[in-house]
Amino acid sequence: MLLAYLSASPADFEQIWYFTRTELLLRDDGLAVWKWDPNVKPHVTDTNNASDGDMLIAYALALAGTAWKRNDYILAASRMAQALLAETVVHAAGHTLLLPGSQGFAATDREDGPVVNPSYWIYEAIPVMAALAPSDAWQKLSDDGLTLLKTMQFGPRKLPAEWVSLSGQPQPAQGFDSEFAYNAIRIPLYLARGGVTDKALLTRLQQGMSQDGVPATIDLTTGRTKTVLPDAGYRIVNDVVACVVDGTKLPISALQFAPTLYYPSTLQLLGLA
Numbered sequence: 001m002l003l004a005y006l007s008a009s010p011a012d013f014e015q016i017w018y019f020t021r022t023e024l025l026l027r028d029d030g031l032a033v034w035k036w037d038p039n040v041k042p043h044v045t046d047t048n049n050a051s052d053g054d055m056l057i058a059y060a061l062a063l064a065g066t067a068w069k070r071n072d073y074i075l076a077a078s079r080m081a082q083a084l085l086a087e088t089v090v091h092a093a094g095h096t097l098l099l100p101g102s103q104g105f106a107a108t109d110r111e112d113g114p115v116v117n118p119s120y121w122i123y124e125a126i127p128v129m130a131a132l133a134p135s136d137a138w139q140k141l142s143d144d145g146l147t148l149l150k151t152m153q154f155g156p157r158k159l160p161a162e163w164v165s166l167s168g169q170p171q172p173a174q175g176f177d178s179e180f181a182y183n184a185i186r187i188p189l190y191l192a193r194g195g196v197t198d199k200a201l202l203t204r205l206q207q208g209m210s211q212d213g214v215p216a217t218i219d220l221t222t223g224r225t226k227t228v229l230p231d232a233g234y235r236i237v238n239d240v241v242a243c244v245v246d247g248t249k250l251p252i253s254a255l256q257f258a259p260t261l262y263y264p265s266t267l268q269l270l271g272l273a
Contacts, residue, residue, distance in 0.1 A: 001060035030083030052120040059125035081132035093166040096140035112165035119183040121145040123194025156223035157208035180218040233264025236271035
């Protein structure tokens with residue numbers, strides 16, 4: 001939906017929104033289910049929400065509704081922002097946090113809870129959420145997300161884990177691999193798109209997540225590379241950081257888009273946008 005808005009494609013946007021509201025907005029609290037499988041029936045295989053997905057839906061609806069004068073989009077965006085605020089934005093462990101889902105991550109759900117995923121903070125969208133569902137909590141969420149990210153320096157590469165326990169000092173959460181994984185690759189991109197230009201933070205992430213300049217997943221305990229990610233969609237994250245930090249122009253390879261897998265292709269399009 002966000003990519004359809006950014007590419008000025010109202011028809012595509014409406015088609016994706018139709019699928020979203022008919023197939024995913026099935027919960028009683030106004031949030032979307034996160035897991036839909038076309039190969040099984042019923043298609044929804046996990047009814048928990050994914051808070052970053054909900055924020056992206058609300059953000060895209062708000063942008064499109066404003067640009068295309070669609071009050072129905074804005075109303076839907078407001079409802080989802082209010083649901084996010086009520087169900088997933090919490091004050092815990094001395095911070096305002098975004099729980100990754102409404103179930104399974106709070107201190108009452110896990111011994112090492114609350115558990116957060118730092119890649120779920122979509123900094124560019126948070127001010128829009130505050131306009132849709134006014135609350136001081138949104139600014140605190142943004143501020144505390146950055147504060148926590150600066151403290152998440154695990155292992156020899158000083159990188160955040162994908163899943164982080166905040167029951168005490170931040171540490172990789174129990175039951176998950178201690179790694180800087182696929183989701184975490186997008187953290188520097190979300191920072192840059194959100195206007196965060198902290199050179200020390202961006203440089204630490206860029207250097208820590210790279211193998212010979214190419215993004216990779218990293219074992220946090222050893223600092224060893226697990227999987228190198230040469231796709232242009234992953235590489236553009238480092239390219240965008242270099243542009244923000246020292247003005248380096250994006251290479252030709254980053255500007256040439258050829259669809260591959262969903263995730264890196266999405267990252268490349270967001271980087272280009």
